[in-house]
Structures are given as C-alpha cells and as structure tokens.
Amino acid sequence: MSEEIIKRAAEIITERSAKNDHNFVTLALMNIDGYPYTTTISTSKSEGIKWLTFCTGTGKQAEKINYCNKASVCINDDTYHISLVGTIEEITDPEIKKEMWYSNLSAHFTGYDDPNYCVLKFTTERYSLFVDWNEAKGTL
DSSP states (O other): OHHHHHHHHHHHHHHTSTTSSOOEEEEEEEOTTSOEEEEEEEEEEEETTTEEEEEEESSHHHHHHHHOOEEEEEEEETTEEEEEEEEEEEEOOHHHHHHHOOGGGGGTOSSTTOTTEEEEEEEEEEEEEEETTEEEEEEO
8 A cells, every 4th residue: 555655646746846837845954043944945856755856046955955954845735745854965966957957947047057056856764645545654
C-alpha cells in the first residue's frame, strides 16, 4: 500500500511542476536568528518524492540554507497532504540552472545565466503522506 501512496504523491508533485499555474508549495527553513521561516515557492522539477528543485533569487533563501540546511516541504489540497523533511542546497552548476529554467522566470530574471537567479535542491529524508484517504510515513 505504501508504494502506491508514494507513487500517487510523486504524480501529484509532477502535476504541480513549473509548467502548471498551480505549482506553489510551502518551504520551511530556519532563519539566521534560529527561528522557523516559511514561504511559498514554485516547484521547478522533481524526481518523485526523492527531490524537488525550486528556482528563486539569490540572497535571502541562500543565506538561510547556508546557516542551516534542514528544510521541510508541504504540498496540500483538498484531497492530499504531502509533508517532506530533509535537506536543501543551492545549486550553482550553470547546466543545471539552464535545465531548471522555465519561461515564467523571465518575469523576474534576464535568463538562466542571470547572477540573481539560483536553483535550490531539496532532498527528502523522511515523508508523511495522506493521499486519496490513505496514509504512509517513512524514510528514504
């Protein structure tokens, strides 16, 4: 049963990718003062529940993950609640930044090589899934 729930959660995350207007998730980090900080952010790409990438501006988010790389992602709607806990890192590889680029980002950045554009990669360590009225918890 857990494998089916994990597979369905992965489908939901893929459906909510950057190519969809309904792609916001909640990302929780620790700020430099040691307090939780929660923001909404668009998912760029993912591999199931294993990892998700986010495209954002350099600065505040990168500052937070340099302070503490522990993070949590929450994705929910009326029929599901996907909670992922793990670590996050800033990706600086130009090829990955190019791969993660999508057209909506052009409203904020000049291109994938814009110095203010960065990619964050969240890697899941444990999960709590409530999908289609079924629940699964575990570690990866």
